[in-house]
Amino acid sequence: MAATAGKGFAARWGVHIAVLLIVIVWTIPTLGILVSSLRDRDQIAVSGWWTALTTSAQTGQGRTEGADAQVEQNGRFVIAGNLLEEDDARVIRSFGTRIQNPTEHEAGTAADLGDGVTLQVNEDGSYEQSSPTAFEGNRGQRIFFEAATPPRFTTENxxxxxxxxxxxxxxxxxxxxxxxxxxxxxxxxxxxxxxxxxxxxxxxxxxxxxxxxxxxxxxxxxxxxxxxxxxxxxxxxxxxxxxxxxxxxxxxxxxxxxxxxxxxxxxxxxxxxxxxxxxxxxxxxxxxxxxxxxxxxxxxxxxxxxxxxxxxxxxxxxxxxxxxxxxxxxxxxxxxxxxxxxxxxxxxxxxxxxxxxxxxxxxxxxxxxxxxxxxxxxxxxxxx
CATH class of the missing domain: 1.10.3720.10 (MetI-like)
Structure with missing residues (x-):
């Protein structure tokens, strides 16, 4: 009798566990669709829905201002600006001047571009390009960067x-x-x-x-x-x-x-x-x-x-x-x-x-x- 009762108890728990597993298997895709539908499109492209509550890393690019924006400071010519918009919540971790290596330099450090030209990109997206001689041309220096993007949800989708x-x-x-x-x-x-x-x-x-x-x-x-x-x-x-x-x-x-x-x-x-x-x-x-x-x-x-x-x-x-x-x-x-x-x-x-x-x-x-x-x-x- 005890053995029969034990088997009945095990069978009931087996059924409950099986039903629970089935519910989980069917619920997870639905949850994934819901979370993805509320995420920003850029974050969907680089990370899965299960990372929706964590900070994700995204690559981006920008360009400095042209020679018209340069000013002379302490004997050097400087171009300053910002790669991010005012409402952009991203934090730049690293940057580079080649698409093959967008994380060549850590944010906040000055990169040597040769001929005495330096480029510094900070975490908030602000940059400063300095040269001992005047810049020429209207096309600025292209910059590639990797930024930490906080979770963002939207109903725009x-x-x-x-x-x-x-x-x-x-x-x-x-x-x-x-x-x-x-x-x-x-x-x-x-x-x-x-x-x-x-x-x-x-x-x-x-x-x-x-x-x-x-x-x-x-x-x-x-x-x-x-x-x-x-x-x-x-x-x-x-x-x-x-x-x-x-x-x-x-x-x-x-x-x-x-x-x-x-x-x-x-x-x-x-x-x-x-x-x-x-x-x-x-x-x-x-x-x-x-x-x-x-x-x-x-x-x-x-x-x-x-x-x-x-x-x-x-x-x-x-x-x-x-x-x-x-x-x-x-x-x-x-x-x-x-x-x-x-x-x-x-x-x-x-x-x-x-x-x-x-x-x-x-x-x-x-x-x-x-x-x-x-x-x-x-x-x-x-x-x-």
Whole structure:
């Protein structure tokens, strides 16, 4: 008995540790995207998000003033200025006059440039170039330096993405596609699941087998036939192609098999006594469905809503085929795909855009997650 209890304790802790590891693995990338989306673009380019709270080293370059800025002091000609802007918080650690060696001299020391010419660059960016003879030319001395940059966070990336990159319009397009494409399959599947679970009619077993068989049909195989069917019906009835109606119907068709299967498994497990009592009291099938089955089936409805919402929100293929790729039709995933092609080096734009795409799914998931596990345990409800 003690050995059994020990094994049970170890198994429980093993499950808890495994779940914790899974949560950590899935949370770390999300945290990285969030931190990167709030960082300065220059810091993203030189250091990882895990160094966001530490000082990073960055290289830069500048040029001294030309000969017009020189003044004579104590028999020497001096050019003074600053390599950094007034609001620049960087601290220069070292400098050099060759790009191959930007850390040749330590900040605050005077570097000998030959022929009696010296150059001193201080930590605050101020410099002083001195020569025994007058400087000539309008182009100053180029200076390369390495500077310590304190952590800097900004919301400028979000303003750029939401207002300058057309993400806002794509965000609205995604909501317009996703919300109806989640609600419509639930409405249809709920009626179908109740009929297949509790109503007796000829061919019910065949319909159940067909639904199960459709679960294994790849989306890519049915995409083109469905598009041809929709275009043919649309042409016959005068419905224009590339509309929201088309993509709503497409997502409904792709989501119905799984929705019906999941809901039927749950509804079939509801207590038979409740149904029989309602029928004895004179309730019709519609009344039983609306007043008894739907309230009891809310957990499984919420579970499917999470699956369908996430799948439609992250979809790109169906949206490109049924909605198009115009600027007024492009969904959020399509817009991000375009940004990835044209702005591949701007990591601050990509990370900000990526985090924006997961905000809505996270809100949906955490709002319904308490029903998620209960909804997946289809058939676990028992009568009292």
């Amino acid at each position: 979000y303003r750029t993405v939401l207002f300058s990159e057309g993400i806002g319009r794509s965000f609205i397009n995604s909501l317009t596609v996703t919300i109806p494409a989640t609600i419509i399959p639930i409405l249809i599947a709920a009626f179908a699941a109740y009929a297949l679970a509790w109503m007796k009619f000829p061919g019910r077993a065949i319909l159940i087998a067909v639904v199960i068989g459709l679960l294994v049909v790849p989306l890519q195989m049915s995409l083109i036939p469905l598009l041809k069917l929709y275009n043919g019906v649309g042409t016959f009835f005068g419905v224009p192609a590339k509309t929201y109606l088309g993509i709503w119907l497409a997502h409904t068709g792709f989501g119905l098999p799984f929705a019906i299967y999941l809901l039927r498994s749950y509804i079939a497990g509801l207590p038979r006594e409740i149904m029989e009592s309602a029928r004895i009291d004179g309730a019709s099938d519609f009344e039983i469905f609306v007043k008894i089955v739907l309230p009891l089936s809310f957990p499984v409805l919420a579970s499917f809503a999470i699956f369908q919402f996430l799948w439609v929100w992250n979809d790109l293929l169906v949206a490109m085929v049924f909605l198009g790729s115009g600027s007024n039709q492009l969904v959020l995933t399509g817009k991000l795909n375009a940004l990835l092609g044209s702005r591949g080096g701007d990591w601050e734009i990509l990370t900000t855009s990526a985090f924006i795409t997961i905000i809505v799914p996270l809100i949906v998931f955490f709002s319904l997650q308490r029903y998620f596990v209960r909804g997946l345990l289809a058939g676990s409800v028992k009568g009292g």
